[in-house]
Amino acid sequence: MRHALPLIWRKSLERYRLIGCSCENCGTDYFPPRKVCPKCRRKGKIAPKQMPTEGKVYSYSLVHAAPSGFEFEAPYHVAIVELANGVRLLTQIVDSDAAKVKIGAPVKMVFRKIFEDDCEGVIAYGYKFKAV
Amino acid sequence: MFKNVGIIGYGAVVPRMRIKLEEIARVWGKDGAKVSAGLNVREKAVAAFDEDSCTLAVEAARIAVRNHDAARIGALFAGSESKPYAVKPTASIVADAIGASPDLTAADLEFACKAGTVGMQACMAMVASGMVDYGLAIGSDTAQGRPADALEFSSGSGAAAFLIGKNPIVELIDTFSFTTDTPDFWRRQHAEFPQHAGRFTGEPAYFKHVLSAAKGLFEKTGTTAKDYDFAVFHQPNGKFPLRAGEMLGFEKEKIKQGLITPFIGNTYSAASMIGLASVLDVVKPGQKIFVVSYGSGAGSDALAFEAKKGIEAARQPEAVFDLIGRDKVYVDYAVYAKHRRKLKTL
16 A cells, blocks of 8 residues: 555545634634644644635646656646635646636636555545636 | 425536547447437536546535535435445545534445435435434446447436435425336446346336336326426436336426436436436426436336425526536547546556
């Protein structure tokens, strides 16, 4: 097994539903979720928070030389998406014409297969984004 | 028995890629126009490399529950015959992905193309009994067809989800099912593609079960085709549902809105449910809907509904006919073979 099963399982909330966190002391949102607020340190109070599922492309790249496990999907877009609350995350962009994948393009979350170990292994599902 | 129980939310999804039947016919040396006309199917929806019946189920479920508190879902049934795992429920993945877990019961159902409507019946009974607040029934498939087999020309991909609860936007009038052991279509354990019994899937299988379930519900409710404004039938191709409807006395116009297979292929467990979703996109309060699913093996579930006041406000954001007509991209057979992993090394 290439991917550690507990890791896939631990990340399912953030990958399935974009559950991040927020510091209730300073109001800053984080994704992926953090254990400690880097701004407030000991005074911080971290709580889970649903991130917005829409945002815009902050930056992107078209991957031609894909890493192992993604070879057959190449070429595909990888982007940093800025969510409506300002939080940025790295994601694949799918179901979108190349002409639509531009900086500032509006995108929304979709649920897709991220990777699988092999035909007998576990499947990791989670978020990707598509242009709207 | 089912007073005030029915559909309170719904959603349908169809993958973006399409392949024309003429393109499949080109590869196998058949007359595309003839095959397409024979089946009354122009093109079929193709799930992408990173889509499966689970991802489609989640997308449909998210639309269905968008105006409701998913935590109130007490039962979730995912119907499919193209499960990503042979053992490991899709239902638990969907429950987590829409925020319904952990306080619910969930299971995957399989009955060829009718597992989704079985889920609807189960949810309706559970809601009616007071066992759960909400139930979510999903039909989802990335339908399999062996290369060059007749099924390959019609097997599409898609999903639909129906949230069942009280104070519905579409109330269940009644339901009736008809089931016999009829082996017209099957897939054995470890087999990649289903087998079918050719024309045997017509008269003794599809028509016998669809007509028997429909007539059973007519009798049970004291109604005839004239009492309904829309009819939706399982649609393995674009012709069977029209013929079944005609035999039951439904005019073509009543079937048209729920006949989706000509544009996306047979989405198996999702087929009659996407058809129903399409009807919910246009139905007006007071209008009645007649639905009959069919699953090989074999059985049919007939369900009669009446649209209620809140239907306009509860329509899905994108109607099925918009969904299938917009933002689609055509692929050739080679790209289709890659995405559906019909190449051995994938």
